[in-house]
């Protein structure tokens with residue numbers, strides 16, 4: 001797929017050179033093209049900004065991957081364009097639309113272990129333990145719900 005920056009990526013390509021996370025994981029196997037986020041006729045984030053958000057989020061996720069014991073993390077949902085977010089019942093201002101939210105799970109750590117680590121480390125964004133997966137986002141301020 002072609003990114004807003006003009007870079008061409010494949011689903012197996014790391015989001016940045018040494019990342020453990022791929023463009024395929026961020027964009028559902030390159031089926032979700034990055035697009036401007038418009039809510040109530042207002043431009044909230046450009047596609048280019050969303051691309052940057054995804055790169056920044058991959059860096060943060062790589063840090064957590066390391067803190068969580070350097071074991072594989074399974075991404076279940078990352079970027080969602082607004083129409084897909086609406087279809088899956090996401091909230092109107094869901095950070096998945098900005099590219100800076102990831103739902104993921106670990107086969108190696110219990111939800112309790114993940115919670116302990118994230119509560120100690122995740123200050124600049126949202127964190128929520130759902131049944132069966134963890135939501136983490138980088139909205140720029142602490143959020144729990």
Ligand SMILES: [Zn+2]
Pocket residue numbers: 096101102103135136
């Ligand atoms: Zn989520």
